[in-house]
Amino acid sequence: MVKGLSNSKQLVALTIAGFDPSSGAGVTADLKVFAAHGIYGLAAVTALTVQSTQGVRRVEPISPEILRQTLDCLAEDVEISGIKVGMLANDRVVDVVSGFLAESGIPAGRMVLDPIISSTSGRKLLLDEGLNRMKTALLPLVGWITPNVDELAILTETPVPGREDVPEAAARLAATYPALNIVVSGGHLDAPDDFLRTAGGVTRADGITRWFPGQRIQTTATHGTGCAFSSALLARLLAGDPPSEAVAAAKNYVSEAMKAAKPIGRGRGPLHHLYRLD
Amino acid sequence: MVKGLSNSKQLVALTIAGFDPSSGAGVTADLKVFAAHGIYGLAAVTALTVQSTQGVRRVEPISPEILRQTLDCLAEDVEISGIKVGMLANDRVVDVVSGFLAESGIPAGRMVLDPIISSTSGRKLLLDEGLNRMKTALLPLVGWITPNVDELAILTETPVPGREDVPEAAARLAATYPALNIVVSGGHLDAPDDFLRTAGGVTRADGITRWFPGQRIQTTATHGTGCAFSSALLARLLAGDPPSEAVAAAKNYVSEAMKAAKPIGRGRGPLHHLYRLD
Numbered sequence: 001m002v003k004g005l006s007n008s009k010q011l012v013a014l015t016i017a018g019f020d021p022s023s024g025a026g027v028t029a030d031l032k033v034f035a036a037h038g039i040y041g042l043a044a045v046t047a048l049t050v051q052s053t054q055g056v057r058r059v060e061p062i063s064p065e066i067l068r069q070t071l072d073c074l075a076e077d078v079e080i081s082g083i084k085v086g087m088l089a090n091d092r093v094v095d096v097v098s099g100f101l102a103e104s105g106i107p108a109g110r111m112v113l114d115p116i117i118s119s120t121s122g123r124k125l126l127l128d129e130g131l132n133r134m135k136t137a138l139l140p141l142v143g144w145i146t147p148n149v150d151e152l153a154i155l156t157e158t159p160v161p162g163r164e165d166v167p168e169a170a171a172r173l174a175a176t177y178p179a180l181n182i183v184v185s186g187g188h189l190d191a192p193d194d195f196l197r198t199a200g201g202v203t204r205a206d207g208i209t210r211w212f213p214g215q216r217i218q219t220t221a222t223h224g225t226g227c228a229f230s231s232a233l234l235a236r237l238l239a240g241d242p243p244s245e246a247v248a249a250a251k252n253y254v255s256e257a258m259k260a261a262k263p264i265g266r267g268r269g270p271l272h273h274l275y276r277l278d
Numbered sequence: 279m280v281k282g283l284s285n286s287k288q289l290v291a292l293t294i295a296g297f298d299p300s301s302g303a304g305v306t307a308d309l310k311v312f313a314a315h316g317i318y319g320l321a322a323v324t325a326l327t328v329q330s331t332q333g334v335r336r337v338e339p340i341s342p343e344i345l346r347q348t349l350d351c352l353a354e355d356v357e358i359s360g361i362k363v364g365m366l367a368n369d370r371v372v373d374v375v376s377g378f379l380a381e382s383g384i385p386a387g388r389m390v391l392d393p394i395i396s397s398t399s400g401r402k403l404l405l406d407e408g409l410n411r412m413k414t415a416l417l418p419l420v421g422w423i424t425p426n427v428d429e430l431a432i433l434t435e436t437p438v439p440g441r442e443d444v445p446e447a448a449a450r451l452a453a454t455y456p457a458l459n460i461v462v463s464g465g466h467l468d469a470p471d472d473f474l475r476t477a478g479g480v481t482r483a484d485g486i487t488r489w490f491p492g493q494r495i496q497t498t499a500t501h502g503t504g505c506a507f508s509s510a511l512l513a514r515l516l517a518g519d520p521p522s523e524a525v526a527a528a529k530n531y532v533s534e535a536m537k538a539a540k541p542i543g544r545g546r547g548p549l550h551h552l553y554r555l556d
Contacts, residue, residue: 010540010541010542012542019297019323021320021321021322021323021348021351021352022320022352022355022356023309023318023319023320023321027306028305028306028309028321031301031306031309031310032309032310032313035310035552035555036555038555038556040301040540040542040548041301042299042300042301043299043301043306044299045297045299045323045326048323048340048344048348050344050347050348050351051351052351052352052354052355052356053355053356054355057347057351058344058347060341060344062326063338066326066328066336066338069328069335069336070299070326070328073299073328073329073330073335074299074300074330076330077300077330077331077332077543077544077545078300078330078331078542078543262288262318263288264288264290264318264356265355265356266355267355270318274313274552274555276555277313277314277316277552277554277555278316
């Protein structure tokens, strides 16, 4: 239970993302992250995947019609406090999600986009036209984005070879999308530090840029760390955390869930999202 | 964490069932139930549904090919201790699941079938030819089945109008499938009692029949009680509980999760599967 929420109304978050049968990533992982934070989760699947801890074998996007029906059906029934968007697969899915977010009435600051483009194993999880639509239709709608360094490079069309290049690339992204809070996850960097640039950045009094030092954890449980971070970030934002506190808490949650993980599968195993149950 | 498992190897269970975006039922609910019992969950989706707490609007079965690939991909990567089977949608899905179970090498006593035929709102969730295939191909493979009274009537092709007709109908089912442990959930009866008839029934020394008295809980959180019961039953069996203890514990878990539920949605809301997190 997120601190301070124990006696308040049940918060509900929605994840719109892919389905991973191994539950290390995608909507089922997101639901566990929400639950770990005392938030009830709804889920709309954008694509089924065939995958295990050893990588993604197949991606099967859902028909845009079913996805839209699903989103409408949920929104008509339940009051949704915030939305996390993950894997989107193709341009038609991006368009459905963009349309839904635009009509949802949910403040941009309660919508977090994890801009998934490729799997760690190198498979494309968002086709090229989908990437274009994400940049033109979706990024202007959401208040938060959580790219890793590779995704930041693709979104800004500029190489980001090392830690020292991250702030400038984030500034470039912010120049195009000034309302966006940007968290660059550095899990792929030598030092796994994360970088935050809040909306408005250094031009506004309350805009900040800040590094969050990370610790390299010796584990094979690294499947879906990005999914878990973005969902935990949304959970903390819904609990009322200011930007820096939300990022720090989400980063800490992911570290704890990695440390608590038990070996599952032969590849990159899942975090233990619900370690508090132990 | 299931008592006695704290220092042993991480148990993994697989659910093969439908996807409910409201997470009250289907694979995402099953994963939460497994997690509540300290068991890591994998999931293969048989059908996407469009539904909320107010009922099922649409059912979209998955292609048998993707389902089979998903099951094989998981089984090659992770050691699976037990399987829960829920909604199967149609005969082609039943055949894929039957084929997978037959080749899985998992003992029948660790496979629980929740024979979902219709939704509470009356929508068919298993087409007629699927029902036939379930009876001929699937029921001989699994060690446990958890029908409600309506499903028992359909499976035995005999009306089961009241509590007093349950034992005879269960005996009729056992006559056809002597290796099956049968738990009839009485949630739809005046008194929500459950009836257990173990494999071999009264003809074997260790075969038993027993009623488990239930309590009527005043709540609208009744969405997916059958899903939760069958998953909890599997979890308890994997923990080593004998049949009667497993049924009693699963029934108690469902009651506690119903009592702990907070209002979500305008219809029949979800249980609070992870109430231990509060």
